Amino acid sequence: MRCESVRKKLDRLRRQELATRTRERMEAHLHECAECRQQLARQERLVGLLKSVPEPPAVPTGFEHRLMAAVRERQAISRPVPASIERRRWLCTPASLGRQTAQALVCVAGLLIGIFMAQQTWDAVHPVNSQSARQVDSEAMKELDYLVDVRGDSLAESYLLLTRSSSQNGT
Amino acid sequence: MLTDEELMLAVASGDLAALAQLVTRYQGAAWNAAYRFLGNTADAEDVAQEAFLRILAAANRYRPTASFRTYLYRVVTHLCFDLARRRRLRRRDQLSDVPDPGISPEEASVVRERANFVRLALDSLPEAQKMAVILRYYEDLSYREIAGALKTSVKGVERLLARARDHLEHRLSELSEE
Numbered sequence: 162m163r164c165e166s167v168r169k170k171l172d173r174l175r176r177q178e179l180a181t182r183t184r185e186r187m188e189a190h191l192h193e194c195a196e197c198r199q200q201l202a203r204q205e206r207l208v209g210l211l212k213s214v215p216e217p218p219a220v221p222t223g224f225e226h227r228l229m230a231a232v233r234e235r236q237a238i239s240r241p242v243p244a245s246i247e248r249r250r251w252l253c254t255p256a257s258l259g260r261q262t263a264q265a266l267v268c269v270a271g272l273l274i275g276i277f278m279a280q281q282t283w284d285a286v287h288p289v290n291s292q293s294a295r296q297v298d299s300e301a302m303k304e305l306d307y308l309v310d311v312r313g314d315s316l317a318e319s320y321l322l323l324t325r326s327s328s329q330n331g332t
Numbered sequence: 333m334l335t336d337e338e339l340m341l342a343v344a345s346g347d348l349a350a351l352a353q354l355v356t357r358y359q360g361a362a363w364n365a366a367y368r369f370l371g372n373t374a375d376a377e378d379v380a381q382e383a384f385l386r387i388l389a390a391a392n393r394y395r396p397t398a399s400f401r402t403y404l405y406r407v408v409t410h411l412c413f414d415l416a417r418r419r420r421l422r423r424r425d426q427l428s429d430v431p432d433p434g435i436s437p438e439e440a441s442v443v444r445e446r447a448n449f450v451r452l453a454l455d456s457l458p459e460a461q462k463m464a465v466i467l468r469y470y471e472d473l474s475y476r477e478i479a480g481a482l483k484t485s486v487k488g489v490e491r492l493l494a495r496a497r498d499h500l501e502h503r504l505s506e507l508s509e510e
Contacts, residue, residue, distance in 0.1 A: 169494065172493065173475065178474060178475075204497065207500055210446075210500075211465070211470070212469070213446055213447055214447045214454075215447060217368060218373065220359050220380075227381065228355055228359075228380075228384055229351075229352055231381060232348060232384070232385065232388060233348070
């Protein structure tokens with residue numbers, strides 16, 4: 162057996178984890194090889210030093226209790242919706258569909274009646290304002306008709322005609 | 333008494349009592365490995381707790397190709413590496429000042445100083461080497477189990493431990509010669 166392959170397995174030899182045949186061959190090699198024996202002794206010293214570090218403190222009190230509480234909490238969050246509820250949620254029988262349509266129609270009718278009544282109320286409260294607004298609008302339309310009826314090639318000419326007629330009316 | 337693998341099958345079917353049994357059996361293992369790696373109780377408790385929660389979440393996918401213990405160490409290792417990368421500056425707890433009744437205060441001081449020196453040397457190892465050392469020399473896992481926990485081969489573990497031992501021997505040469 163070569164030194165290199167023996168040194169790779171020294172750690173397992175120490176812990177008696179090797180097959181009997183391999184162990185016997187290694188022990189025979191160690192009997193002959195002083196360098197490999199020194200290597201084994203160095204490993205044993207190193208392991209002794211590693212073991213000199215104190216044991217970790219005990220598992221904190223209540224660890225198991227806190228853990229199981231966290232388990233229940235996570236299960237509650239991620240618990241799927243029961244199949245019966247899921248089925249009910251998406252169940253659309255013809256009877257329930259008709260009931261839902263009737264409810265929607267009642268809502269729309271109520272909304273339309275509300276808008277109509279609001280319009281009636283507005284007109285009853287502001288009758289004058291509505292009429293004067295309509296008059297202003299018709300006068301404005303006349304002015305616009307005058308502009309539209311003017312014959313000319315450009316907007317500038319139309320403007321001149323308009324100002325001239327306005328000044329004549331003023332005089 | 334049910335085996336670990338039988339308990340895991342029960343956990344997969346939603347049996348929390350089976351999980352509680354696994355926690356009772358292995359909380360010490362998860363805690364010790366996490367504490368040795370991270371060096372403080374707060375992080376070690378977070379990791380140990382999260383390891384069992386992850387195992388529960390993945391219980392449906394668990395296949396008993398390796399022992400439950402190896403599987404647990406794999407989860408703990410993954411969480412330790414992840415946490416260590418995110419919290420590089422978290423300091424270690426101080427070693428206990430509780431005196432050993434069998435030794436004098438001077439001797440206790442020497443022992444504590446030596447232990448700190450060893451811990452510093454361990455902390456200077458790359459994370460995979462450090463965990464390999466912890467699993468081998470503190471948790472007493474076989475090479476095959478360590479390979480399972482670190483997702484590598486037995487040859488890979490041989491190499492990791494050989495490099496770690498070389499590094500530690502060099503760092504601790506002063507102590508070795510005492």
